Amino acid sequence: MATKKVVGNPTPRVEGEDKVTGRAKYAVDVTLPGMLWGKLLRSPIPYGRIKHIDVSRALELPGVKTVITGEDVTGLKIGRRVYDMPILADGVVRFIGEKVAAVAAESEPVAEEALDLIEVEYEDLEPVLDPVRAMEPSAPLLHPDVMSYKGLPEKLESPSNDFIYKTWKKGDISVGFKQADLIVENTFATKTVHQAYIEPHSCVVQVNESGGAEIWSCSKVPYAIREQVANAVQISPEKLVVHPVYIGGDFGGKGDFMDTAVCYFLSRKSGRPVKMVMDYGEEFLAGNPRHASIVKVKTGVKRDGTLVAHHLEFVFDSGAYGAFKPNGLLNGPHLSPGPYKIPHVFIEEHMVYTNKVPCGHMRAPGDPQGFFANESQMDLAARRLGMEPVEFRKKNLMHDGDISPTGETIDFIKAEDTLKKALQEAGYYKPKPKNVGRGIAMVQWEVNGGQGSVALRIDEKGTVTLSSAMLDQGAGTYTLLCEIVAEELKVPLEQIRIETLDTSQGIKDTGVGGSRTTRVYGNAAYEAAVKAVAEVKKSAAQHMGCSPDELVLAGGAVLHKRAERRMTYPELVKAKGSPISVLGSYSDTSKVHEASMCAQIAEVEVDPETGQVKLRKYISAHNTGTVLNPLMHQGQIEGGAVMGIGYALMEHLMIEDGKVATAHFGDYKIPTIQDIPPMKTVVTEIPKGPGPYNSMAIGETSNIPVAAAIANAVEDAVGVRIKDLPITAEKVFEALRKG
Numbered sequence: 001m002a003t004k005k006v007v008g009n010p011t012p013r014v015e016g017e018d019k020v021t022g023r024a025k026y027a028v029d030v031t032l033p034g035m036l037w038g039k040l041l042r043s044p045i046p047y048g049r050i051k052h053i054d055v056s057r058a059l060e061l062p063g064v065k066t067v068i069t070g071e072d073v074t075g076l077k078i079g080r081r082v083y084d085m086p087i088l089a090d091g092v093v094r095f096i097g098e099k100v101a102a103v104a105a106e107s108e109p110v111a112e113e114a115l116d117l118i119e120v121e122y123e124d125l126e127p128v129l130d131p132v133r134a135m136e137p138s139a140p141l142l143h144p145d146v147m148s149y150k151g152l153p154e155k156l157e158s159p160s161n162d163f164i165y166k167t168w169k170k171g172d173i174s175v176g177f178k179q180a181d182l183i184v185e186n187t188f189a190t191k192t193v194h195q196a197y198i199e200p201h202s203c204v205v206q207v208n209e210s211g212g213a214e215i216w217s218c219s220k221v222p223y224a225i226r227e228q229v230a231n232a233v234q235i236s237p238e239k240l241v242v243h244p245v246y247i248g249g250d251f252g253g254k255g256d257f258m259d260t261a262v263c264y265f266l267s268r269k270s271g272r273p274v275k276m277v278m279d280y281g282e283e284f285l286a287g288n289p290r291h292a293s294i295v296k297v298k299t300g301v302k303r304d305g306t307l308v309a310h311h312l313e314f315v316f317d318s319g320a321y322g323a324f325k326p327n328g329l330l331n332g333p334h335l336s337p338g339p340y341k342i343p344h345v346f347i348e349e350h351m352v353y354t355n356k357v358p359c360g361h362m363r364a365p366g367d368p369q370g371f372f373a374n375e376s377q378m379d380l381a382a383r384r385l386g387m388e389p390v391e392f393r394k395k396n397l398m399h400d401g402d403i404s405p406t407g408e409t410i411d412f413i414k415a416e417d418t419l420k421k422a423l424q425e426a427g428y429y430k431p432k433p434k435n436v437g438r439g440i441a442m443v444q445w446e447v448n449g450g451q452g453s454v455a456l457r458i459d460e461k462g463t464v465t466l467s468s469a470m471l472d473q474g475a476g477t478y479t480l481l482c483e484i485v486a487e488e489l490k491v492p493l494e495q496i497r498i499e500t501l502d503t504s505q506g507i508k509d510t511g512v513g514g515s516r517t518t519r520v521y522g523n524a525a526y527e528a529a530v531k532a533v534a535e536v537k538k539s540a541a542q543h544m545g546c547s548p549d550e551l552v553l554a555g556g557a558v559l560h561k562r563a564e565r566r567m568t569y570p571e572l573v574k575a576k577g578s579p580i581s582v583l584g585s586y587s588d589t590s591k592v593h594e595a596s597m598c599a600q601i602a603e604v605e606v607d608p609e610t611g612q613v614k615l616r617k618y619i620s621a622h623n624t625g626t627v628l629n630p631l632m633h634q635g636q637i638e639g640g641a642v643m644g645i646g647y648a649l650m651e652h653l654m655i656e657d658g659k660v661a662t663a664h665f666g667d668y669k670i671p672t673i674q675d676i677p678p679m680k681t682v683v684t685e686i687p688k689g690p691g692p693y694n695s696m697a698i699g700e701t702s703n704i705p706v707a708a709a710i711a712n713a714v715e716d717a718v719g720v721r722i723k724d725l726p727i728t729a730e731k732v733f734e735a736l737r738k739g
Contacts (some may be wrong), residue, residue: 176344180300199248221511232454288360324360332366368522384600469506611733625689644706
């Protein structure tokens with residue numbers, strides 16, 4: 001990397017000026033002639049039948065142009081993978097906040113006033129709010145038609161609230177437990193939390209006479225939105241054009257359709273474009289938060305600390321629907337046994353319907369829940385054996401070429417090296433004051449793949465334009481693409497511009513998410529750059545009368561050193577008579593066998609009088625591939641760790657009797673600057689990974705182990721174990737009081 005001029009150096013964000021000046025256009029900024037405002041009437045009860053809806057008074061209100069109910073869209077369902085959510089409640093409501101009716105009016109205040117004029121008569125049914133209770137055969141069946149739902153990962157044997165059941169295994173778990181000298185069993189619980197992005201969901205839809213539509217939506221997966229809405233409204237996907245807009249924060253929550261299909265029907269019925277914007281009360285009430293979970297862990301060990309058997313059982317509270325999950329299930333449990341050598345492993349995942357807010361994806365979906373349980377269990381098992389937790393981990397850590405707990409060969413992991421760096425940076429073995437504890441947790445991450453394309457064009461001015469339908473959700477991916485192209489074409493970043501394409505202009509792709517963006521679009525941009533270099537040299541060679549191999553690129557020009565000849569890119573394009581245009585593509589959906597490794601150490605001080613936990617410092621050590629942009633790389637690490645601190649210590653979307661009681665950010669606490677401790681990061685770069693220049697994913701690892709590291713540190717400090725998140729002063733105080 002020492003020879004690189006652009007890649008590997010911190011650079012300004014290419015979209016930064018647009019964002020700070022207000023030129024960046026978000027979905028909420030889209031305004032069309034004759035545009036109406038759409039608003040939703042939501043269910044006030046968690047479960048019940050809709051006996052009657054009267055919209056006549058709302059329609060009489062001046063300024064109201066149309067009202068739709070479930071009768072207008074009866075039988076139509078929508079989802080990212082599992083199509084189980086009606087566009088509007090179709091005779092039944094299944095959670096407080098479900099969409100019952102929608103209004104389109106000349107202004108937002110009129111639309112809101114109209115909602116108060118809609119009369120709905122409900123027949124209350126007994127809600128099912130506990131996922132364990134929902135799994136019982138005697139529980140009311142919340143989705144009687146579940147077996148007919150499109151998109152279920154596996155066919156159900158019979159209708160059930162436990163609508164997805166997935167297992168992973170290696171060896172024979174019963175044999176493993178027979179071999180164990182000690183069996184440790186614990187149950188852990190996590191609560192529902194929100195992604196807390198700054199921008200709430202918003203969309204604008206303009207339906208045309210053919211039934212097609214123009215769509216502006218704050219979704220990071222435009223082609224997926226096109227497919228979901230098209231399938232739901234039963235038209236060809238090509239009739240929908242999803243236009244690019246900026247995204248004001250994601251953290252996993254901006255990959256779904258939300259209100260887009262409702263907006264489509266309001267526009268179709270009114271004949272006018274319609275805008276819908278959720279307020280944050282609606283986001284908390286009816287968004288797509290991280291799943292609450294119950295995780296049972298049973299671990300078998302030998303007296304010398306060798307892990308021989310490990311059983312994890314996950315019960316995820318899906319809420320009323322599964323529509324917000326791109327796979328239906330969560331993939332996190334698959335990696336949750338951690339970076340350890342375990343011969344016998346069995347993992348079970350239950351996805352369960354309840355009468356609560358439907359859950360979706362949030363940064364590393366399923367992993368923070370699983371690793372909180374698993375890395376807490378590692379400490380508990382070590383303590384039962386009388387071993388130091390770090391030594392217990394060292395004895396069982398995977399090394400390059402070992403088989404993972406789910407049977408995959410991992411060629412590159414560097415778990416022990418990463419742990420060693422974390423211990424050194426934290427001063428883990430140094431003496432510490434009374435009521436101060438240190439806790440460790442680890443995670444390995446193997447990134448998924450996908451499909452993506454980047455077109456590259458050099459024009460007569462020498463300007464390089466990158467064109468793609470990829471939407472940057474805020475991580476800075478377009479900046480990385482520009483760096484890659486600048487590196488290969490030897491041009492300054494200022495000479496590169498970005499053109500974001502709509503779905504009619506671009507090539508269908510998988511969109512961003514899952515820390516795969518740099519792998520997919522970075523490799524596509526790299527291929528485009530390499531092709532462009534070849535075209536530049538080929539064209540220049542024709543005009544210089546030499547071989548392309550004799551040419552080099554430097555300073556936005558082609559040089560023939562021996563002949564001392566030089567052609568700038570503008571001169572080359574003019575001589576060629578047309579721009580240089582190439583397309584780079586990447587298509588690989590396989591999971592890699594190289595792990596991005598993270599070890600974290602929390603140091604806490606616990607006040608035994610109050611139970612208050614204070615983070616004194618936090619260390620995050622990473623063994624990863626080539627770092628393409630150090631500034632953005634570090635931003636991902638620190639941002640993820642802060643999100644993990646919120647999950648560990650304070651965040652909780654409170655739900656009482658099925659209703660979300662957290663109505664705004666005054667109630668829903670996220671970390672502020674006062675909650676963030678001194679943080680240190682150690683990054684070991686090894687050019688090994690599936691991204692361009694052998695780079696690796698970094699977007700999700702730092703968020704996953706935080707809660708377990710803090711829980712382990714609390715026990716180290718005062719001897720009490722908190723097994724349910726968040727780790728509040730009240731819980732610690734109560735545990736201390738009980739002794």
